Amino acid sequence: MGKEVLMPKLGLTMTKGKIVQWKKKEGDRVQEGEDLVIIETEKITTTVKSPVSGILLKIYAKEGEEVPVGQIIAYIGEIGEQPPPSPTKPALATQQQQAQPIRTEEVKVIGEVRASPRARRLAKEKGIDLSKIRGTGPGGMITEDDVIRELENIEKGMKFTATGLRVKEVIPMSVIRQEISRRMVQSLQTMAQVTLSIEINANSLVKMKNEIESKYSMKITYTDILVKVVAKLLRDHPYLNATLEGDQIKIIEEVNIGIAVALDQGLIVPVIRNADTKPITEIAKESHELADKARENKLNPDEVSGGTFTISNLGMYDIDSFTPIINPPQTAILGVGRIRRAPVVVGDNISIGYIMWLSLTFDHRVMDGHTAAKFLKELTEILEDENKLRTFLS
Template sequence: MGKEVLMPKLGLTMTKGKIVQWKKKEGDRVQEGEDLVIIETEKITTAVKAVASGILLKIYAKEGEEVPVGQIIAYIGEIGEKPPSLSTKPTLVSEQQQGQSTRIEEAKAISEVRASPRARRLAKEKGIDLVKIKGTGPGGMITEDDVIRELENIEKGVKFTATGLRVKEVIPMTAIRQEISRRMVQSLQTMAQVTLNIEINANSLVKIKNEVESKYSMKITYTDVLVKVVAKLIRSHPFLNATLEGDQIKIIEDVNIGIAVALDQGLIVPVIRNADIKPITEIVKESHELADKARENKLNPDEVTGGTFTISNLGMYDIDSFTPIINPPQTAILGVGRIRKAPVVIGDNISIGYVMLLSLTFDHRVLDGHTAAKFLKELTEILEDENRLRAFLS
């Protein structure tokens, strides 16, 4: 008997998935456990594996199509077996499309042309006859969107912005880009975010990073060093390893450090769990493996959830400093700028050394400025002291 392949639920908040690429076509033989289709969720792109061995008899969802969780997307059986038919197939309609359809249905034909001031101005600029346009606004009023649609009907294949500018290319937001957009807006709208900045003398950091790299004969990044140091230090600064739920501040037991990784389609944050108790060599190995999997779209949901504090390093892009946005439901994030040579004052002497800027953004609802400042100050002291830094990495 054949097996249905369903759109899996890969997280508590997942409601739909997008078909990116079928690895097999109808009629192909597949083996249980091999990659069958690549799907994209709001957080990750991953492969769905064949649930049985047999012939891929039917593909129900095309590439590019969004499918609700639990809906059949393929059927695997044997030659001669008839795959089930879908009597009804849910169609995902956006709220914007629903609203637009409602407005069109409610629009009434009237003898006098009624148009918004912006619609009139745009129509005049583009030489559009408002009489020929059916309005979709309240009571049949012609809106700016209606004029844009008329422009696109006149100039076939040409798209326009809301202000009537010609569009060179339209790039739909990927599910990952949409999720980043939603979460960053949510972060800024629901948290009282404050950022503290500090410049550190990075001479010891550069020296000890190179020393550890030579000791273990492995490539180590400054992010790897910071993951280890921050994870151990955060144990004595628990409010930076917390989450706010209602009117309760919940201090989290595990220290799971998220590392922001830039991808062409957006940003993703794989997580190193229990980083405070892992040796630096294991952190290096795990962080590099996670970064590679992120770039190859092979991360699984467990590897991008459960973070309690995030580090975002833009130093490789020669960025001196920036204001990082907290990754909900965490309460803090550390932004790391580039390490550069500059005049460094040590006592009463000036010499050429290395400096680096750190930016700590925290949720002021959970902790006050002095609490965040104490953490940043102690972190700076550790990074500037060879002996303390060496001890933290041992």
């Protein structure tokens, strides 16, 4: 007997998913567990595997189509078997159905529109609203050529920005990009965000990275080291590992560090759970695996949820310092800049060493500046002191 493939529910808040790519076409044989379709939700892009072996008899949802959770998207059976009829699709607003923004030249002027008789006659014949045309004649008068250009633009499907500029290309926001946009605006509108920045001596950090890589013969990143140090330090700074619900500040028991990973379609933040209890080698292995899965669209919902603090490293793009935005419902995020060689003052001596900028954004509703500053100061002291850093990484 055949099997219906339904749009899965990959999270508590998921109501619909978008079909990104079918890995098989109608008539192909598929094996149970084989990649069937890539779908995109508000949080992740992931690959759905075939639930059974058989022939892909029917595909109900095309690539680019948004489908409600639980609706049939495909049917797998055997030759001669009759797939069910196409499901009734709810009315989903599409990019083409949405109203076009009004151009600045479409705003009606007070009084009669100034236009030549030939322009008026042609506009009347073609049903063109003269108030939507910008005149190029004397004193802004609309000429016949202006009306002809408007007709050509309509025929070409020409699009304009809200300020009247011609559009070369329209790129619809992906589901992930829309969710990032929504969450970032929500973050800035609902939190009192303040950012503290500090330049640190990164000599010990560079030395420790090389030492760990040599000892364990494995790739270690500066982010891996920061995940471990920050996670342990958060135990002594609970307000940075908390969430605000109503008028209650809830200190979270677990320390789960999110690592921002840049993808072509947007940013995603896989989470290393209980990072304060894991050795640096396990953190490095897990972070690399999560980053690979993110780039291959294979993360599952559990791997991108439950974070209590986030680290965003833009050092690989040669960024020195930036202002990170808190990932709701967390209360803080650490931005990490590049490590570069520069003059370093140690005591009364100047030498060439390594420096790095750290930027901590925190929610001022939950904590005051001195609380966040104390955390950043202690983090700096650990990273700059070889013995303290080695102790935190042990």
